[in-house]
Amino acid sequence: MSEYQVAQSKSRVFYGRYARKPELQHQTHYCPGCGHGVAHKLVAEAIADLGLQDRTIFVSPVGCAVFAYYYFDVGNVQAAHGRAPAVATALKRACPESIVIAYQGDGDLAAIGAAEIVHAANRGEKFSVFFINNAIYGMTGGQMAPTTLVGQASTTTPWGRRPANEGFPLRMAELLATLEAPVYIERVALCDNKNIMRARRAIRKAIQLQRDAAGFSFVEILSPCPTIWKMTPVEAQRWVAEKMLPVFPLGVFRDRKAEMASNGAPPLRPLAEVLELSQESLAGVVEPQATREIRRTLSVKIAGFGGQGVLLLGQMLAQIGMREDLEVSWLPSYGPEIRSGSAHCHVCLSGQRIGSPLVEHPDVLVAMNEISLRKFAPCVVPGGLVLYNRDALPADFAVPQARVLCVPATDIADQIGAAKVGNTVMLGALLEHVNWLRPEVALAVLEATVRDPALLEMNRRGLNAGRQFVREAAFSAV
Numbered sequence: 407m408s409e410y411q412v413a414q415s416k417s418r419v420f421y422g423r424y425a426r427k428p429e430l431q432h433q434t435h436y437c438p439g440c441g442h443g444v445a446h447k448l449v450a451e452a453i454a455d456l457g458l459q460d461r462t463i464f465v466s467p468v469g470c471a472v473f474a475y476y477y478f479d480v481g482n483v484q485a486a487h488g489r490a491p492a493v494a495t496a497l498k499r500a501c502p503e504s505i506v507i508a509y510q511g512d513g514d515l516a517a518i519g520a521a522e523i524v525h526a527a528n529r530g531e532k533f534s535v536f537f538i539n540n541a542i543y544g545m546t547g548g549q550m551a552p553t554t555l556v557g558q559a560s561t562t563t564p565w566g567r568r569p570a571n572e573g574f575p576l577r578m579a580e581l582l583a584t585l586e587a588p589v590y591i592e593r594v595a596l597c598d599n600k601n602i603m604r605a606r607r608a609i610r611k612a613i614q615l616q617r618d619a620a621g622f623s624f625v626e627i628l629s630p631c632p633t634i635w636k637m638t639p640v641e642a643q644r645w646v647a648e649k650m651l652p653v654f655p656l657g658v659f660r661d662r663k664a665e666m667a668s669n670g671a672p673p674l675r676p677l678a679e680v681l682e683l684s685q686e687s688l689a690g691v692v693e694p695q696a697t698r699e700i701r702r703t704l705s706v707k708i709a710g711f712g713g714q715g716v717l718l719l720g721q722m723l724a725q726i727g728m729r730e731d732l733e734v735s736w737l738p739s740y741g742p743e744i745r746s747g748s749a750h751c752h753v754c755l756s757g758q759r760i761g762s763p764l765v766e767h768p769d770v771l772v773a774m775n776e777i778s779l780r781k782f783a784p785c786v787v788p789g790g791l792v793l794y795n796r797d798a799l800p801a802d803f804a805v806p807q808a809r810v811l812c813v814p815a816t817d818i819a820d821q822i823g824a825a826k827v828g829n830t831v832m833l834g835a836l837l838e839h840v841n842w843l844r845p846e847v848a849l850a851v852l853e854a855t856v857r858d859p860a861l862l863e864m865n866r867r868g869l870n871a872g873r874q875f876v877r878e879a880a881f882s883a884v
């Protein structure tokens with residue numbers, strides 16, 4: 407067999423294997439002939455060629471591209487339906503050095519998210535938007551989108567779109583081009599190789615402009631959806647050229663590199679000043695130890711029923727971290743019923759910047775009830791710790807990979823006289839274990855949080871009781 411040279415291969419901006427489904431790790435979930443696959447490839451190649459992989463944050467939409475974060479090996483955030491421009495705004499403002507990409511379908515961008523895209527464009531937010539216009543809602547089975555053509559049948563317009571009833575196709579590129587702020591707006595089409603090359607250049611240009619600190623850039627990409635259109639991939643490409651191009655003409659609608667200076671941008675101010683933290687609220691702050699040098703990291707999941715102080719325990723831990731001059735994050739998660747439904751939160755403390763506030767594999771799990779124990783204990787990292795709010799594990803349950811410490815926190819709190827300080831008992835147990843977080847800092851946080859003197863005293867006792875319990879448990883284990 408003759409030797410061959412690989413001329414085209416998967417961009418390194420894609421993960422080597424996709425973790426979405428065990429049996430699908432070598433391919434995306436897109437239908438054959440779908441424009442999303444081509445658009446992804448063009449975006450990935452542009453990021454790779456411009457050397458921006460480490461700086462890129464990709465905001466994926468709701469729609470067929472919802473799983474883009476399984477494919478792009480960059481920073482990823484998945485936004486609620488239509489809200490990608492709002493999320494991208496926050497990301498770009500918080501991390502101005504990042505290359506922020508909002509990627510959206512036409513239902514996402516032009517229907518539910520119409521306000522977000524117009525206002526982000528109008529503010530001239532300095533990120534890039536790639537807008538996949540396939541004239542239909544793909545993911546949900548083919549409802550009419552704002553971009554559906556006149557006469558085009560959809561599940562919600564089976565008779566074909568009628569302007570008198572459903573209005574006319576929305577031309578987003580032209581609409582945004584009426585605004586002052588955008589720097590670059592172009593419409594391209596994935597209907598044949600020549601046009602795919604044009605799309606490639608437009609995508610690259612949008613990202614380049616962002617790299618060069620210009621303003622808002624927007625590329626509308628007319629894109630085939632063979633599945634919903636009930637066509638073969640070849641027919642669908644042809645349909646883009648024959649039916650979509652007359653309604654959505656290709657071209658550059660804006661090409662104006664804005665002045666580089668950030669005219670009118672608000673000055674950067676210290677966080678405490680922005681949050682209006684008064685001297686009074688900072689009173690009792692214990693001087694941070696030299697934790698920056700320590701570079702400790704700790705990820706904790708705290709789970710239980712609403713009403714057990716699960717979220718508050720997470721907040722207290724995060725505040726202790728802040729007072730220790732660490733980077734912190736606290737991410738709550740609870741159902742519609744805040745009391746007695748299940749609730750959990752993720753807390754990260756680190757001497758370095760925190761990549762994601764999500765804690766899938768915690769160093770420490772604080773399980774305030776059995777459901778949480780069973781659900782989350784298998785995810786604790788090998789060698790991690792489970793603090794369980796009972797005096798023993800259930801007889802049929804083991805956590806082979808981690809250490810388990812049963813701390814009957816609610817019972818201890820009951821003995822103190824207030825079941826609700828069970829969370830503080832657990833905090834004490836946790837502090838005793840993580841010996842680089844100081845109890846005096848925890849006390850200062852409690853004093854700043856609990857206003858009622860009697861309850862504060864209970865909390866103090868709870869904290870000490872939790873520490874004491876762990877010390878004695880360790881002693882009896884020796």
Ligand SMILES: Cc1ncc(C[n+]2csc(CCOP(=O)(O)OP(=O)(O)O)c2C)c(N)n1
Nearest residue numbers: 468469470487511512513514542543544545
């Ligand atoms: C708030 C909200 N409303 C509605 C939905 C249902 N929904 C999911 S995807 C989608 C349409 C996506 O269509 P489009 O943006 O055109 O993307 P495509 O799937 O065609 O790529 C809708 C309506 C949702 N997930 N969330």
Ligand code: SF4
Nearest residue numbers: 436437440470544631
């Ligand atoms: S339904 Fe359409 S847009 Fe969605 S993956 Fe399939 S071809 Fe692509």
